[in-house]
Amino acid sequence: MDRNNDAAPSRRQIMGSMTAGAAAAALVAAPAEAQGTSPQASGTPPLVTPRDPRAEYPRPPFERQPQEWPGLAGRMNPRPDHGETSYRGSGRLAGRKALITGGDSGIGRAAAIAYAREGADVAIGYLPQEQPDADEVLDLIRKEGRKAVALPGDIREEAFCRQMVETAVRELGGLDILVNNAGRQHTIPALADLTTEFFDWTFKTNVYAPFWITKAALPHLRPGASIIITASVQAYEPSAALFDYAQTKACNVAFAKSLAKQLAEKGIRVNAVAPGPYWTALQPSGGQTQEMLTKFGGDTPMGRPGQPVEIAPTYVLLASQESSFTTGQVLGASGGSGNP
Numbered sequence: 001m002d003r004n005n006d007a008a009p010s011r012r013q014i015m016g017s018m019t020a021g022a023a024a025a026a027l028v029a030a031p032a033e034a035q036g037t038s039p040q041a042s043g044t045p046p047l048v049t050p051r052d053p054r055a056e057y058p059r060p061p062f063e064r065q066p067q068e069w070p071g072l073a074g075r076m077n078p079r080p081d082h083g084e085t086s087y088r089g090s091g092r093l094a095g096r097k098a099l100i101t102g103g104d105s106g107i108g109r110a111a112a113i114a115y116a117r118e119g120a121d122v123a124i125g126y127l128p129q130e131q132p133d134a135d136e137v138l139d140l141i142r143k144e145g146r147k148a149v150a151l152p153g154d155i156r157e158e159a160f161c162r163q164m165v166e167t168a169v170r171e172l173g174g175l176d177i178l179v180n181n182a183g184r185q186h187t188i189p190a191l192a193d194l195t196t197e198f199f200d201w202t203f204k205t206n207v208y209a210p211f212w213i214t215k216a217a218l219p220h221l222r223p224g225a226s227i228i229i230t231a232s233v234q235a236y237e238p239s240a241a242l243f244d245y246a247q248t249k250a251c252n253v254a255f256a257k258s259l260a261k262q263l264a265e266k267g268i269r270v271n272a273v274a275p276g277p278y279w280t281a282l283q284p285s286g287g288q289t290q291e292m293l294t295k296f297g298g299d300t301p302m303g304r305p306g307q308p309v310e311i312a313p314t315y316v317l318l319a320s321q322e323s324s325f326t327t328g329q330v331l332g333a334s335g336g337s338g339n340p
Helices: 011-015 020-026 106-117 128-143 158-172 196-220 240-266 283-287 290-294 312-319
Strands: 097-101 121-126 148-152 177-180 226-230 269-275 330-333
Touching: 097 106, 097 158, 097 196, 106 121, 106 128, 106 177, 106 312, 121 128, 121 158, 128 148, 148 158, 158 196, 177 196, 177 312, 196 226, 196 240, 226 240, 226 312, 240 269, 240 330, 269 312, 283 290, 312 330
Parallel strands: 097 121, 097 177, 121 148, 177 226, 226 269, 269 330
Antiparallel strands: none
């Protein structure tokens, strides 16, 4: 795949003139070839031409494209932008060691690419069925000269969660950043149709697994470490057809806020991210009905879904030393709707 566009301004240059909160928005990545930069005198940052965010990425209607769970980003049309050719790092996580669950596609993949380009070694957890997507991510990490560790398995199993953490720590030589991102979402319009099996599947993936994984990781985390959990706008504005998923995302918010208070005395920060509608493999593989998928993201003020690369800078910000006073927070990115 294409490398980064060296003409794009570095995020360090942008961060130098903004507060941390504003930087999270300003750092939203876009295709580097479309950045519209102009060469400046030596040592002067190039100009960046502002672009209309409404037209930055594809808008609905989208085509129907059913996939079996857990879905592959490589089979989506349009294919999501995870930052493969558009995210440009600036060494903000140099020397760090990160474990990201659900790192094969979607938001986890975008975070993995961004972390590698910011200088971190990265281990990714994913289901064996997602190997084609995972292989692409692992290759991108290695092309940045960083160590990539593949950790296929099912996080609904406590024993695998412990094994995944131990393998990541051993292969990376430690652990500084833990991103509990993997999630299960399945649209079921009527409560009467929600089986105990499906309810348990969602809670095991979204609530139990982060508990098991974090518990296993804690002995390896030192002061300065960062734990990030992917919540959702569903924690604040639950959809009728995502009854079980919305509850788990509310659990994720409480997880971050409560654990942050517990771990502050150890110098370990815990935060959450609450995305809105993002164009990921989660959606065509049961996260939305096919009818809903054709209109996905169209009801946001931006009129489109977000692309994974647009939220990757938020994960970088929360993992970096620049957020040293940020813990127990939930950062939202949902195109103008939802909370926080």
